[in-house]
Every structure is written in structure tokens, then in C-alpha cells.
Amino acid sequence: METILFLSPTEAGSPLPKNALEALAATKQLADSLGTTFSVGLWGDAPKADDIASCGAARFFAVTGAEFAQPRYATDAAAAEALCRAANATIVIGPAGSRWNRVLAGVAHRLGGRADSHVTGLSASDGSPRIARWYYRQRMEGILSRTQRPWVLAVESGIVPAWHGEPGTAVVEAVSCTPPAPRSKVTGIESPAADQQTIRPDADLLFVTGAGWTKKQPDGQVKTAEAEKLILAFLRLSRASLGSTKSLVDLGGEGHATLPFLTHMNQVGQTGSTPRHAKGLSTCCHGEEPHTVGWRFVGERRAISLDPNCGWARGKADVLYVADAFAVMEKVNGLLARKAGG
Ligand SMILES: Cc1cc2nc3c(=O)[nH]c(=O)nc-3n(C[C@H](O)[C@H](O)[C@H](O)COP(=O)(O)OP(=O)(O)OC[C@H]3O[C@@H](n4cnc5c(N)ncnc54)[C@H](O)[C@@H]3O)c2cc1C
16 A cells, blocks of 8 residues: 655745645545545645645644755755655655755655656556656657655646645644755845746746747838837736747847847747647747647647748647737737726
8 A cells, every 4th residue: 555645845924836736636636546545744944734734634744944944955855855754655746846856856865766757647557656757858648657665756737736625723743854954045036027027837828929020021121129019018918928939049149139038948849848828829930840849738729920831820720810910919919908907
């Protein structure tokens, strides 16, 4: 019989984030399909389990201390290891994120187990757990099991709805862990203002910009400044996540006039990212396979291109608007602004 443990770091005063609640839901589903129970392990400054008291966990464990508040390999790994040992866990499930992804391999090694990251599915077959993972840039899905225990997993966000339920009072078992002497300290966090942060994994819409925005337009003019204004206005009004083609983000590296808010982090495709959004709108992009392969998990796909023979027209998009994206986006922004203004 497997002993399943859901693990997550916590931040003082904040509820568990969405990706942790999704991993909790995935843990619960796995335990249900294996016909067993699961436990919860939390660590941090003052980890509180009350928000998830009704999740159905058989036991709650916590490593508590100011030393465990900051994201740091040494203290995160020590806390996770102590929790796994306290729970006697054979299957350990945490949310893919910077903290858990950084330590899961080390924790598995200390426990003599095995680790798998980028898990996109958990299931049971003949009483044994199985995981799903994508390979070869998301082209092939593999289902695998392992005999080694503990099996330490990082579950990707977006694969199951987040757990939600009534808060309550959880009976938490304190786990002792002597923190290793820290060699690093977080002195502050620098992050772009919310409006400058253009990659928004939780957005319903992915808005992709292609190199066409910076190319000579039918009237013979290059309109990069106008493109920048239209794109930023649309992002502000729609709260969409911004993706790009490789051609457009590469332009900056070549010293060409380009859109300064785009980096390779925005690149979608074979050598870029494979984001998950309910809808996608591509603009000024040709829709070539190395780019559209990154749209694998985008639900409904639409594109605006001047070229009626572009890749989008050949089965890559559900709807292709053969139109000038400058004109279309100006109209769309006007409609959104009017809607926002009531
Ligand atoms: C090994 C390899 C890996 C690659 N990986 C990636 C990857 O990860 N991601 C990626 O994106 N690419 C990748 N590429 C590159 C890819 O093959 C394409 O070259 C790239 O996606 C083209 O970008 P684009 O469509 O923006 O530019 P273009 O091909 O230049 O297309 C621009 C389009 O904009 C249209 N247009 C111009 N003006 C307007 C207007 N006013 N309104 C509407 N439409 C307009 C044009 O008609 C044209 O169709 C890879 C290539 C290779 C060989």
C-alpha cells in the first residue's frame, strides 16, 4: 500500500497558491483511485493547514520556523526531507514551481528514491501509480511507472482544477528539523510592475505577435511605434498573456528596430514555450510549424494575417481573418476601451 504525501512550501500570511491547490487535488485523485489515504506536509514561517483542513488528508505535518520562510535550497530541501521521513512517504507530490523544482531531485537522492518533474497526469493501473509526461518538445506523451520508492514528483500547473473547500481546524503534527546554517539570504525581491509583466500563465487568452508588426506595410512604411502602442493597449485592456514568434524576438539581437517589451521568454514554439490558454490570437505571424507546435495546448485558435496562404490557413487555426492586424487591433482596442468605460 502506498503512503502518499502532498508537500508544499508556504508563505507567511498567504493562502496556498493555485498551483499548490492543483497539486493537492491531483494528490487526492491519485489516493482515491489507489483506494488509499494521503497526508499533507507544509513548511515555512508559520504554515497553516486550516485553509485545507477539509481536503480529506489523514494527517497533517509541518516544519515551522523563520529559517524556513525564505526560498533557499538548503532549508527547503531539509524541511522537505524531514516531512517525507516523518510521513514515511512512498509517493511525494509537490507543485511545479521554483521552490519545489529546485529541491525535488536532491530530496529524492537523500531519501534513496527517484524524482520526476513536469508530471502532467497521475493515474492508477492495477493498484500502482502511473504518471504522464511529455517528451520531444511536447510531441509524444509517455505513461510510466517506477518501482523505486520514494517516488518524488513535481506536478505541472493547469492539469486539474484547483482543490477548493471549506476551511476548518487541522490537527497538525510538528516535525522537527534542524536548519542547516544558511549561506544565502534573500534581501529583497525585484520584479517588474504588474503592467510590465507580459507573460501571464493564468490568462484566458494568449496574444501572439509575429514579425509582420515590424515589416514594411502595404503603404511602404514601417510602423513599429504604432505596433507597440496597439499591442500594449490591447494587453492592458484584455489582460492577455503575450507570446511571440522567434523571428520577432530574434530581431532585437540583430540590432533591428523592434518591440522592446519582447524577450526570448515570450517565444512560443519548438524552441520556445508551449503555454496552456483557453484561447489564442495570433497577429502578423505566418503560422509555420516550428511556431504553431507551441500552440498544442491552446484550445481555440484564431489568427490575423494578410496572407491567405499562410500556415494558419492550412489547418493550424480554427478561424483565420485575412486582414490588416493594425486596422483590426485598433478597432478591437476601441471596442474594449468602450466596454471598460461602461
Ligand atoms: C529549428 C527551428 C526551430 C524554430 N523554433 C521556433 C520557435 O520556437 N518559435 C517560432 O516562432 N519560430 C521558430 N522557428 C522559426 C519559424 O520557422 C518561423 O521562421 C517563424 O515562426 C516565423 O515568424 P513570423 O511568422 O513572425 O514571421 P514571418 O514568416 O516573416 O511572417 C510574418 C507574417 O506577417 C504577416 N503580416 C505582415 N504585416 C501584416 C499586417 N499588417 N497584418 C497581418 N499580417 C501581417 C505576413 O503576411 C506574414 O505572413 C524555428 C525554426 C527552426 C528552423
